[in-house]
Amino acid sequence: MLASSLIIGAGVPVALFYIAYKTASWVFLAAAALLGALAIFWGAVMALAAFVPILDYVDALAEERGSRLNAYRALARSLLEELDEVNAVLKEIRDELKRLGET
DSSP, X not given: OHHHHHHHHHHHHHHHHHHHHHHTOHHHXXXXXXXXXXXXXXXXXXXXXXXXXXXXXXXXXXXHHHHHHHXXXXXXXXXXXXXXXXXXXXXXXXXXXXHHHHO
């Protein structure tokens, strides 16, 4: 479908330019210029229409990954807090063992 669209979009204006060259007619030249401009314009419109859903998907994916990253950061913070608590308990145990070892 894409190939046929490209062939028609490029082939028709080229054929009209050829006819305008062979017949020396301004009508064919104007028609070729008009069809070429329309083909370029509608090609750009269709390209934008095709890429907008892709860009929306990429934005949604980036937002989802951002929320996952925030969740992982919160998890890492909570694990570090728990490790700090474990470290404090282990220091208390070490101090008790040192105190008991001295007596």
